[in-house]
Amino acid sequence: MQLFYQRFNVQEYLLFTLLGITSIVLLANIVGQDVAQNTTNLFSIILSATVMIFSFFMVSKYGIKGNHGKAWILFMLFSTYWFCAETVEVFYHIVLGVDAWEYANDFFYITGYQLFFASLVFYLRPFAKLISKKLIIGVIVISISLLIPSLIMIFDAPSEFTDKNYPVLLAYPILDSIILIPALLGVVLFFKGDVNFMLSLICLGIISQIIGDNSVLFLSLQNLYYHGHMAEILFLWTYAMFSFGLSNQIGLFRGKTDNNSCPACGKGCSEHG
Numbered sequence: 001m002q003l004f005y006q007r008f009n010v011q012e013y014l015l016f017t018l019l020g021i022t023s024i025v026l027l028a029n030i031v032g033q034d035v036a037q038n039t040t041n042l043f044s045i046i047l048s049a050t051v052m053i054f055s056f057f058m059v060s061k062y063g064i065k066g067n068h069g070k071a072w073i074l075f076m077l078f079s080t081y082w083f084c085a086e087t088v089e090v091f092y093h094i095v096l097g098v099d100a101w102e103y104a105n106d107f108f109y110i111t112g113y114q115l116f117f118a119s120l121v122f123y124l125r126p127f128a129k130l131i132s133k134k135l136i137i138g139v140i141v142i143s144i145s146l147l148i149p150s151l152i153m154i155f156d157a158p159s160e161f162t163d164k165n166y167p168v169l170l171a172y173p174i175l176d177s178i179i180l181i182p183a184l185l186g187v188v189l190f191f192k193g194d195v196n197f198m199l200s201l202i203c204l205g206i207i208s209q210i211i212g213d214n215s216v217l218f219l220s221l222q223n224l225y226y227h228g229h230m231a232e233i234l235f236l237w238t239y240a241m242f243s244f245g246l247s248n249q250i251g252l253f254r255g256k257t258d259n260n261s262c263p264a265c266g267k268g269c270s271e272h273g
Contacts, residue, residue, distance in 0.1 A: 010197070014244045021236050029230055036228030040236065041090045047239030048086045052079040054246035061250065067122045074119035079242075081112035106168050113175040116206065120182035123199065130194050131185055139184040147177035150214055157221050173217070176210040183207050201245030209238040 021043065028039035055076040063069050085108035092104065124131070150173035154166070186203035189195045212234030219225035 010244055010248045014201075014240065017240050017244070018237055021240060022233055025228075025230060025233050025236070029228065033226050033228055037226075038228070040228045040232045041086075043236050044086045044239070045083075045090050047236060047243060048079070048083040051239055051242045051246065052076070052083045054243060054250060055079045057250050058246060067125045071119045071122035074115050074122065078112045078115035078119060081108045081115060084108045085112065106171075110168075110171050110175065113179060117175075117179050117182065120179070120186065120203075124182055124185060124189075127189055127194060130189060130192070135185065135188060136181075139181050139188075142184065143177045143180045146180065146210075146214070147173055150176075150217060153217060153221055169217075172213050176213050179206055180210055183210075196249070198245040198249040201241045201248075205238040205241035205245070208234045208241065212238070 025036065025039060025043070028036040055072065055078075058072045059069075059076050062072055064073055085105040088105040088108065151170070154169050154173070157169075183203040183206045186195060186199050187207070190197070190200035190203070212231060215231040215234065216225055216229070219229065219231060225231070
């Protein structure tokens with residue numbers, strides 16, 4: 001069994017998982033919308049629970065002191081809130097067999113976004129000297145350029161779609177644009193070799209979530225979206241990338257990690273605590 005695991009690295013396992021999720025959801029959509037809905041709900045609850053469990057391991061591994069200790073506490077709370085959101089969704093759809101009560105899970109999602117943003121800020125704080133003003137301005141411009149079309153779509157949407165729903169509808173693209181800023185910074189730092197593989201997956205995962213949010217918004221306005229739609233693959237990819245990033249840092253794919261190594265860059269330094 002050990003030899004089998006050694007044949008593949010975490011990147012290959014992640015690729016197999018993303019392709020597997022895509023294939024299963026595609027097949028479920030071919031069978032029917034009810035099957036697709038149940039399939040994506042099941043994946044969501046399993047993957048979000050996995051992220052939450054791994055985040056507890058990260059807190060126990062690195063403690064609660066310093067920037068990264070605070071970052072993992074916030075990430076653990078974020079993952080717990082999103083697990084609660086997925087649980088509410090599954091409870092309504094699978095157990096009760098009805099659509100979720102309006103805003104029943106939005107509270108958990110929206111609160112989770114804020115906790116995730118705070119987590120990334122604490123995680124990237126030790127790298128402040130590596131982030132130039134030019135880079136910050138660049139990612140802000142990208143974020144705003146993606147926010148504007150979403151806001152235009154919402155304000156131009158039919159009244160029956162937005163009636164008494166503006167605060168929630170606006171919250172998602174605004175929060176997405178805010179979170180996109182540190183996420184893009186994390187990706188850039190990874191390609192420069194300044195942060196580890198785990199952070200890159202977390203940042204790529206939330207970018208996948210942001211693309212998914214905008215896709216669902218567009219499809220909903222065109223009356224093309226339904227629970228279990230192929231667009232929800234992007235949300236499942238988010239949880240999968242989170243899970244693989246955390247599991248790799250914990251050491252599930254490469255044996256035990258060095259507890260003296262930096263949880264940010266993966267090197268034996270003490271600069272990023």
